[in-house]
Amino acid sequence: MAQALDPHAAIVTEASGLAPEGALKTADGQPLARALARSSRRARRRAFLLVLPLLAFILITFVLPIGQMLQRSVKNDGFSANMPQISAWFHANPRGTEPDEVAWGALAADLKASAEAKTIGVVGTRINYEMAGTRSLFTSAGRKVRDGLAPPYREAVLALDEKWGDPKLWSVMREASSPYTGNFYLAAMDRTRDAEGNMVQAPEEQRIYIRLFMRTFWLSAVITCTTFLLGFPIAHLLATLPMRKSNLLMILVLLPFWTSLLVRTTAWMVLLQQQGVVNDILVWLGVIRDDQRLQMIFNQTGTIIAMTHILLPFMILPLYSVMRTINPSYVRAARSLGATSWTAFRRIYFPQTLPGLGAGALLVFILAVGYYITPALVGGSSGQLISNMIAMHMTQTLNWSLAAALAALLLLGVLALYWVYDRLVGIDNLKLG
């Protein structure tokens, strides 16, 4: 297929098709078809070499990390790799089998081997992800079994700590005995597994991720709307004002765009905090009393205000680039045919801005969904987004598998929206500038 699209290749096929016997020759006696094919191959190779750096760059910095992240979200061999004997027992015996003496013996041997290899912490951490309070069970057992355990193993292990007999623990160990698991995705959707391995909802006070996903998408939608409401008139002004004035206005739009994100976020903190500029002015004007200062930051309001400001240029610029190409005579024609200014705007002008609007909305929304630093700084407790939770699992609880699962779900959500957008508006209509 690729060959047929290549003009050189087409000539080659035709040439060879036309004269299979007495083929045309080049000056140095080579068959023309082969010479052509070689030269086109060389051209292709050169073109490929030109894009090779970019390809390698994308592979290394984009495809590989994302692939690794996706793999991490389903793979965690912390238990299976370090506890081989008991893992083998789990594979040989179906769920529901009572652990027999062979199982207890395998567990005792694995604990000892793992403690000696200093990997018992990894094992405990893996089990602790799904059953809180079990990490110390493993590490303390690891410290005690260094001298080895004597049969009967069931009694010997239970003598270390009777928690080892908990059926839930055995169920979790069974889950962890295979390196690949979907349990991190379950956890990312506030689900867990009970002692029988059935999927159940996490306890009420631990359900958080679904709520945060919803909040993230909701806040992103609100921010997209506010950037549209604020950005549309500005983009229109930019596109219609005389050059001199619109240039000045453009600088005003771009200046914050070129300023560091952190500076802008902290500036909002200075403005909006309770002892900040806005509150001071309101108190001075007598609008509010000194003890009634408004809480405008460290909550959802702060997140919306700061993120709207930061993402505004991403809405204005695509809108502006589309509006500039709209021929003003269409609207004039509509007015001359008797349309009111509102009708002319609604039926003629606005539909023509849709490609820019689509691009701006998609850009702002996708950026907002993954935003991290601004909500972390000004979000307080009610303005936190799912990305803050991902960061927490990356840096604090060090549960990278769960972080990866959450990130993968976020990615999936964005891809789904992209698909919906493609279906509704068509991705070809997107105009970024």
Added chain:
Amino acid sequence: MKRILILSSALCGLAFAAQAAEVNVVSWGGAYEKSQVEAYNKPFAEKTGIKVNMIAADNPATPLKAQVEAKNVTGDVFDIEVSDAIRLCDEGALVEIDPASLPAAPDGTPAAEDFLDGALQDCAVANIFWGTVIAFDGSKYSGEKPSTAADFFDTAKFPGKRGLPKNPKRTLYLALIADGVAPDQIYEKLSSPEGIEQAFKKLDTIKKDVVWWEAGAQPVQLLADGEVVMATGYNGRFFDAMVGEGKPFEIIWDGQYMDMDMFAIPKGAPNPEAAMEYLKFATDTQRLADQAKYIAYGPARKSSTALVGMYQDGKTEMAPHMPTVADHMKTAVMDDPEFWADHAAELTEKFNAWLAAS
């Protein structure tokens, strides 16, 4: 061509030689890092000729784990919290440290007896003890001033916003202390669902008045801006603001949460010998006492306490600002790394769910 080859290999040799004579220390930045540079790094470089590179991290345990996992370790010595030290040691990421190899106290007491309880772990050696304490702006109160953890939760008596860290570790214990739980029963309480509920109930009473902070510098800033009237934070940072910048802050030592910072060396460190030498030098009696000259954290050696003198300004006696003074230890809650290794994930999830439910 030959000459270039010789020249370049000579240069390479030089580069390697230079590399051998340095050690990369990953620490927490800020006033704390400065104290380490002054008390450890400068005398160490002077004595051994080994160059010390300081690298700042939000929490050095995070790059440590990342570097060990990626098998590309660039730091030699990491300044980490005790819970991370134990966990990373169990996971086999750290080099074991023999207490017998550490220098003895000046009077000959072996290191194993000279360090405070818990300061020597299999793979890490503590350098300082530090407290998370409540501080308030003294100039905001003309009458009675807050003096206990319970006052922190009493917004009727002491109105105004409170600054608290956005994590369960340094909030739940304070709620329980304020609710009248004895310091030695905190972890027992937090192991039971009822105890956790009790803590969250107490936190509920001030939830709407809390400004949450994440980085250690924030509570000081929040207090200085007047954004909050009381905040919990690290005692060294408050001390810095009080003595260094003359802010009118006062500290409530009731219900302080005590942590250690420890030095650890990862497996596969680029300069293991220099790292070990640095670790031994930095945790000797004189160096630990010297650090108190620059920051109000308590030395981890008993023999250092007597040597703690004046602050670098030459007029502030450091002893009353030390979290390790007997008076300040009365209602102190010691960090329990085992407990947090088991329950950090679970309690963090509950804490975040509690936060989000507003």
